[in-house]
Structure formats: structure tokens, C-alpha cells
Amino acid sequence: MSTEPKLSFKQQQLIVRENAIVDATNNLLAKKGFDLMTMDEVAAEVGIAKASLYKHFPSKEALAAAAMIRLLENTLAFVRGLAADQPAISQLKNVLQWALEIRMKGGLPTLPAENTSLRDALLNNPRYISRLMDLNELMGELIEKAKAEGSIRKDLPTEVVLFTVYARSCDPTLDYLRMGDQYSDDQVIHFLLTTCFDGLH
Amino acid sequence: MSTEPKLSFKQQQLIVRENAIVDATNNLLAKKGFDLMTMDEVAAEVGIAKASLYKHFPSKEALAAAAMIRLLENTLAFVRGLAADQPAISQLKNVLQWALEIRMKGGLPTLPAENTSLRDALLNNPRYISRLMDLNELMGELIEKAKAEGSIRKDLPTEVVLFTVYARSCDPTLDYLRMGDQYSDDQVIHFLLTTCFDGLH
DNA sequence: GTCTATACCATGATAGAC
């Protein structure tokens, strides 16, 4: 896209390498969570020495934050790319479905569910907070549009709807339903979507 | 209750001590989660030496399991004590409300939400599994009764409803809504209940 | 069964040569 592709080979290699590091972090974070993920594992999965990791990222927290920030930016791009002529409720459902599909493929949940040190670290990361506020803003607008269109209950504060959708994206129900492997991935996603938006009644 | 209260002083003291240990574990587990909870902290909160812990419980996993089992047994007692003449849907809501109130008071969520080593340990604990299956059975009956009474959608498998309710009891939305401290505890619980059963539409 | 003291190990992080 850029009109200035004149990055030196070294710089390009650096970017590729750092992407690989963040990829590995992403996988391990999804699989084991922040606390159980070790820098040794990340290094092993990338195929470099642990010390080299620290040349790219100053700490474990910073590394995890980089992965979460990339995920948030992908989410932002997805939300911005939604067809604006669709009903707002469809757009919201698309976002949640997309997030659940990522998790199904072994990706990260959009939000840290746990009461962990990662959440603390992220809340102190200005870049992360900035992206999160952008996403909250966009989603908040969608939710209010959906309210105006009569497809979201008006007695629920927008904030409550927002967190409810976020929470659904990291819902352990997905894991539990998959364990029984009685349902296909698509069915599980359908159940999560309909229980979220339509309720149990 | 028992007609044989003839426990020696020593045995009674033992029970009291073990209860105190499980209490401390419960609190720390709720506050920091399994991985970040250390045996030093537990010992310090009880006021005994760390080595003494290991005379009561053979490992950290066993200690955490004891706390989770006690919680499950309390939950079972609550469910069994529900007024059976109430509509099944009211009973279900009462269970979820009760679980959320416990969390509000700093207690544990009924189910481990996280992809953590604790979950693995619990799944290998026969006593825990036994209690969990008892609870699943009772809750499953309630859900099917509610379906028959027309207050739960019949197109949702009972299993899906069950996990959805469980997931709600450890929903991070509770934490996030409390952070903004814009709503009272009762309001937060009301939001969680209504979004779960009535949905967002 | 409780304590003090300690063995043992995994992990986050760093030093220094190339």
C-alpha cells in the first residue's frame, strides 16, 4: 500500500522476525494463558534463543501486549470494514461470529477473561488502551444504532450490552461444548450467538 | 446432625484448622487465581508454617480442589433446598443469582473459567467430578422442567443451556461493570440475569 | 502436627563473545 517501500533488507527481515515472534506468542497465549506461557517456549517455537527475544521486546508483559494489540487492530479493521448498509444488529452479530471463529481456530479471545497479571499489564499500556477505546467507541455506536432500529433492548445501558458481547467472545462455553465434540464448530458458534442475542427464554 | 458427636478434641481441632486453610485458599483463589496463588501466601493467611500445609494437603492442586469441592457441595445444598413448588425457571434464576452474589462478596466462581492447570487438576479429581456430575444432573432436570413449562427454548439442547448458565456465573462482565462503579451490586446482578435469560433483543 | 531450615527446580532476565 505504501508508496515508500524502500525498507532495507535488514529492516524487512526484522519485521518478519518480529511477526513470527508475535505469532508464536499469540498461539501460546491462546493455549496456556499468560501466566503459564514461558519465554523459553516462545523462543523454542520461533526457533531462536531466549535472549534474542529480549532484544525485540523488553519484557514478557510487553510481548503479550504486542500480541493483544495486533489482535485489537485486526478487530478494528474488521469492524471498520463491515458493510454499513446492513442493519446494525447484523453487524454486531458478524463481529461476535468473527471473534468466535478466530477462537475456534486456536486464536486469542478479544478480551482477557481472567483476573490475571496480564490484564493489569494491559491496563497500563497506553497503546493498548487507545486501541481498546477506539473499539469501544465503534461498537458503542453500533449498539446505539441497533437500539434505534429496535433490535436491541433500550432498557439496557450500552455499556452493559458491550461487555456482554465481549464476554461472549471469551465464553468458556465454547471449550466445554467442544470437549463433548457432539456439535460441529458452526453449531457451537450458532448456539453462542443465539443464547447471547435471543436469551434462553 | 450426627448422633455420634464423639470426636476427640484433637480431631475437632483438626477439622477447624482444615476449614481455616480451605477458607484462606478460597479467598486467595478468588483474588488471584490458581497460578498466582502461592503456598506461602496461604500459610501466611492461616498463620501457620508452609510445611504444615503439606501435612494436611499433599499438593497445591489438592488444596485448590478441596476448596472447589466445598463450593460445589454448598451449591448442591442450595439447589436441593430450593422450593420445589416454584416454577423451574425461577429456581434456575435463583441459583444463578446466588452464585453471582457469592462472587460479589469475594467468593469463587462455581466453575473455573480459565484454561488453566487448575481445570486439568480438577478433571482428574474423582471426588470433584462426582460432585459436578451430581450438580449437572440436578440442573439438567430443572432445565428440562423449565422447557416443559414453556419458559426455556426447546430448540436449545439442555447441555447448551447448562453451560450458558455456568458461564454466566463466572462472567467477566461482572468485574468490568464493577470497575466503573456506576451501578450497585444488585443492578449488576440484575443485568447479568436479564441478559442471560432474556437476551439482548 | 507444628516449626525452622533447606533442597531442588523452573523461570524471567542479563552478560559478553561473535
Added chain:
DNA sequence: GTCTATCATGGTATAGAC
């Protein structure tokens, strides 16, 4: 910027005296 080698910390678990 990558490597090998190492440190420092903190955590699980145990030994042995009382």
C-alpha cells in the same frame, strides 16, 4: 542481533528437631 552460559528469584516440596 544472535548465540551460550549464567544469575537471581521465587515457588513446590521435604527433612528433621521438638
